Amino acid sequence: MTDKPVSVKRARGKVHILDDRCKGCAFCVEFCPVKALALSLEFNKKGYHPPQAVKPDACTNCNLCFMYCPEFAIWSTKIGDKE
Amino acid sequence: MTTTQAHPIEYLLRMDRMPHIWCPGCGIGVTVNCFARALQDSKADLDKTVIVSGIGCTGRVAGYLKLDSFHTTHGRAIPFATGLKLANPELNVVVYSGDGDLTAIGGNHFIHAARRNIDMLVICVNNFTYGMTGGQLTPTTPYSAVASTAPYGSFEKTFSLPFLADSCGAVYVARWTTFHVRQLARCMAEAFTKRGFRFIEIISPCPTLYQRRNKLGDGLSFMKYLKESSECKDGADTRAVALDFQGKIIVGKFVDRDQPTWLDDMNRRYREKLGDKYEEYKGIK
Amino acid sequence: MADALITADPKGTLTGAHYLDGDHACCEGALAAGCRFVAGYPITPSTEVIERFAARIPLIGGVFIQMEDELASSIAIYGAVWAGAKAMTVTSGPGFSLMMEHLGLGAMLETPCVFVNVQRGGPSTGLPTMPGQADMMQARWGSHGDYELITISPSSPQESFDFAIEAFNLSEKYRLPVILMLDECVGHMTEKVNIPPADEIKLYPRRYTACKPGEYLPFKPGPDMAPEMARAGQGYRFHITGLTHDEKGYPVMNHAAQERLVRRLVDKVRKRADDLVRVVEDGVEGAECVVVSYGITSRVASLAVQLARDEGLKVGHLMCKIVWPFPAGKIRALSGKVKSFVMPEMNYGQVVLELERVVCGRAKVALVGHGGGTVHDPREILKAIKESLL
Numbered sequence: 003m004t005d006k007p008v009s010v011k012r013a014r015g016k017v018h019i020l021d022d023r024c025k026g027c028a029f030c031v032e033f034c035p036v037k038a039l040a041l042s043l044e045f046n047k048k049g050y051h052p053p054q055a056v057k058p059d060a061c062t063n064c065n066l067c068f069m070y071c072p073e074f075a076i077w078s079t080k081i082g083d084k085e
Numbered sequence: 086m087t088t089t090q091a092h093p094i095e096y097l098l099r100m101d102r103m104p105h106i107w108c109p110g111c112g113i114g115v116t117v118n119c120f121a122r123a124l125q126d127s128k129a130d131l132d133k134t135v136i137v138s139g140i141g142c143t144g145r146v147a148g149y150l151k152l153d154s155f156h157t158t159h160g161r162a163i164p165f166a167t168g169l170k171l172a173n174p175e176l177n178v179v180v181y182s183g184d185g186d187l188t189a190i191g192g193n194h195f196i197h198a199a200r201r202n203i204d205m206l207v208i209c210v211n212n213f214t215y216g217m218t219g220g221q222l223t224p225t226t227p228y229s230a231v232a233s234t235a236p237y238g239s240f241e242k243t244f245s246l247p248f249l250a251d252s253c254g255a256v257y258v259a260r261w262t263t264f265h266v267r268q269l270a271r272c273m274a275e276a277f278t279k280r281g282f283r284f285i286e287i288i289s290p291c292p293t294l295y296q297r298r299n300k301l302g303d304g305l306s307f308m309k310y311l312k313e314s315s316e317c318k319d320g321a322d323t324r325a326v327a328l329d330f331q332g333k334i335i336v337g338k339f340v341d342r343d344q345p346t347w348l349d350d351m352n353r354r355y356r357e358k359l360g361d362k363y364e365e366y367k368g369i370k
Numbered sequence: 371m372a373d374a375l376i377t378a379d380p381k382g383t384l385t386g387a388h389y390l391d392g393d394h395a396c397c398e399g400a401l402a403a404g405c406r407f408v409a410g411y412p413i414t415p416s417t418e419v420i421e422r423f424a425a426r427i428p429l430i431g432g433v434f435i436q437m438e439d440e441l442a443s444s445i446a447i448y449g450a451v452w453a454g455a456k457a458m459t460v461t462s463g464p465g466f467s468l469m470m471e472h473l474g475l476g477a478m479l480e481t482p483c484v485f486v487n488v489q490r491g492g493p494s495t496g497l498p499t500m501p502g503q504a505d506m507m508q509a510r511w512g513s514h515g516d517y518e519l520i521t522i523s524p525s526s527p528q529e530s531f532d533f534a535i536e537a538f539n540l541s542e543k544y545r546l547p548v549i550l551m552l553d554e555c556v557g558h559m560t561e562k563v564n565i566p567p568a569d570e571i572k573l574y575p576r577r578y579t580a581c582k583p584g585e586y587l588p589f590k591p592g593p594d595m596a597p598e599m600a601r602a603g604q605g606y607r608f609h610i611t612g613l614t615h616d617e618k619g620y621p622v623m624n625h626a627a628q629e630r631l632v633r634r635l636v637d638k639v640r641k642r643a644d645d646l647v648r649v650v651e652d653g654v655e656g657a658e659c660v661v662v663s664y665g666i667t668s669r670v671a672s673l674a675v676q677l678a679r680d681e682g683l684k685v686g687h688l689m690c691k692i693v694w695p696f697p698a699g700k701i702r703a704l705s706g707k708v709k710s711f712v713m714p715e716m717n718y719g720q721v722v723l724e725l726e727r728v729v730c731g732r733a734k735v736a737l738v739g740h741g742g743g744t745v746h747d748p749r750e751i752l753k754a755i756k757e758s759l760l
Contacts, residue, residue: 099609099620101620102620131607132603132604132605132607133603135602135603137449147609147611148609148611148620148621151607152607153602153603153606153607153608153609154607154608154609154610155449155452155602155609155610155611156609156610156611156612156613156621157445157448157475157612158445158471158472158475158612160441161441161442161445161471161472163442164409164437164441164442164443164445164446164449165445165446165448165449166449167409167435167437167442167446167449168407168409168445168446168447168448168449168450168451168452168453168455168457169449169450169452169453169602170449170453171407171433171435171446171449171450172407172433172449172450172451172453172454172455172457173453173454173601173602173603175603176453176602176603193438193439193442194438194441194442197437197438197442347435351433355428359428359429362429363428363429364431366428366431366432366433369406369407369431369432369433369450369453369454369455370454
């Protein structure tokens with residue numbers, strides 16, 4: 003056993019959101035494994051609350067948000083590895 | 086967090102037709118993501134992949150995918166697809182439609198295409214209702230569920246679609262839900278690589294009609310139900326996967342077998358009977 | 371046809387003199403025309419067409435599939451056409467009723483193909499083994515909505531062969547389903563049929579687009595107001611729908627789009643009606659009475675015309691081969707000159723309604739109609755000719 007912290011490599015992602023496509027179903031918010039998203043208090047032009055990345059650094063680029071979004075409004079991209 | 090980048094499946098969609106017609110919380114768009122991901126992962130030849138839909142909410146999928154796409158008549162996607170496949174066996178033919186379209190008005194075509202083992206993938210988005218026309222009873226509406234044409238709750242027996250497909254001869258039968266996006270995308274990608282009549286049922290929310298009328302909350306509530314009530318049993322006996330109103334949902338790949346397709350059998354039979362005079366059929370030039 | 375024609379494939383052309391019934395001759399006509407895909411469902415008295423096709427096609431190269439019903443048959447052929455085949459389906463009255471759904475879709479998708487209806491007595495199951503001509507209005511108006519198609523009615527096995535080829539040619543030229551209306555008598559009568567050498571059979575080739583993918587508009591009208599086709603699997607990534615659509619093929623739900631599309635679908639035939647006249651005239655010039663007929667009834671009427679002439683009456687005979695569009699110009703030109711028209715048909719008055727409309731009171735119009743089950747007694751037609759000239 004050592005006090006030295008163990009290095010954990012994990013992918014980092016950047017969330018992309020097209021606010022005005024969103025219809026506020028919240029699937030992405032509910033099923034984000036790292037709870038990086040929350041519905042915004044702002045309205046989009048359709049009158050829905052789109053998601054926003056409340057913990058952007060938590061994103062692991064798993065892209066479940068992309069898979070769950072019925073409106074083709076959200077996805078993530080890889081931004082390199084973080085130790 | 087607005088972005089200027091393009092969505093990763095936009096190149097597979099007819100963006101000039103967006104926004105689509107599906108309601109907030111509808112699951113059909115989720116299935117389209119899985120389908121697009123499956124096309125990407127399986128490296129399908131997009132020029133040879135054709136999609137045929139019938140009528141209804143899911144019937145609109147053909148119009149949104151940037152493939153050769155055919156939006157046909159109610160229930161008749163499968164026979165149209167049969168003509169496409171038999172005239173040009175090089176095509177990867179996908180039928181993408183709903184439970185009412187494929188199993189009520191199109192039920193006869195469904196069972197016979199499965200019996201013949203016509204080489205096509207049939208994707209059925211099952212939301213237990215006719216969404217486009219306002220929430221009527223379909224062959225999959227569970228017992229006791231309310232529909233606009235079953236105002237006191239359905240008292241009909243239902244089709245269990247995996248059992249139906251299996252017993253008619255489908256060579257690949259699976260069921261997933263719109264919650265199981267990764268499994269569904271993998272399943273679709275696997276199904277692309279198989280030959281014969283392949284069937285995937287996807288249980289999907291219809292918040293506007295099915296859920297509202299049955300006091301089941303919004304799309305998200307139904308997604309949570311799908312998450313909590315699903316049990317994965319690959320290889321399950323399809324006789325044991327019938328659905329009840331808000332009951333347990335058995336998901337997984339139930340059937341995966343090799344059988345000669347209709348065209349395989351046609352070629353073999355003609356060769357047997359006609360000998361060398363018969364030239365193997367490879368499509369109409 | 372001014373467009374570049376091609377010649378028939380010798381593989382499908384059974385050149386020579388044959389003794390064939392109308393159903394078999396129809397099948398041979400389709401094969402000579404390059405039809406390589408038939409989807410059908412058995413029904414008397416049309417079944418022999420698909421039986422012959424099923425026997426012949428393996429050695430020619432193509433597909434026959436017996437579908438689960440006529441709904442399936444009539445849309446399976448569209449799938450085949452959009453994959454590049456020339457295709458046909460075959461039926462009789464009860465099956466034709468089921469096919470109405472797809473006559474409309476075929477008009478909407480501008481899908482070239484041939485529907486054969488070997489008519490029997492109706493309504494409903496009617497007289498499966500006996501003739502009728504009571505589906506003529508159904509051929510014209512049977513599907514919902516406004517559209518125009520082309521309907522041809524041969525009178526003999528030879529004409530079943532010849533007009534099967536013409537049906538395919540017209541379907542390609544105008545990009546629509548063409549309906550070949552036989553009847554039980556023509557379908558089941560056996561006569562000499564001459565099948566010419568393949569290089570004497572001229573075919574209208576499918577007009578495929580030369581556009582690049584991305585530039586192709588599947589419903590942009592070209593020559594004859596008909597758009598160019600693409601076939602599935604060639605990278606065009608086109609969309610077609612039975613919904614009202616624009617030139618891209620995308621659904622558009624408004625009056626202007628409806629007007630633009632459906633007007634063209636109707637005009638495609640109506641504005642070309644004069645190019646679509648196929649009549650055989652016999653002694654029409656100078657006649658006082660003209661018998662107008664189609665299908666098997668033309669042959670019975672010929673005897674009546676002969677009997678009338680034997681009695682010294684000036685009677686002409688106009689045999690329509692293409693019934694829809696109706697040869698209105700021809701009839702209109704005659705209406706000022708003759709005293710009467712007599713129209714025998716095996717129904718209680720269908721095509722005669724169009725005759726009356728076109729004659730518009732300028733001459734007498736008499737129907738000799740019965741419900742089918744047998745052809746006319748020529749003496750009934752003779753009687754009507756005489757009465758019309760009183």
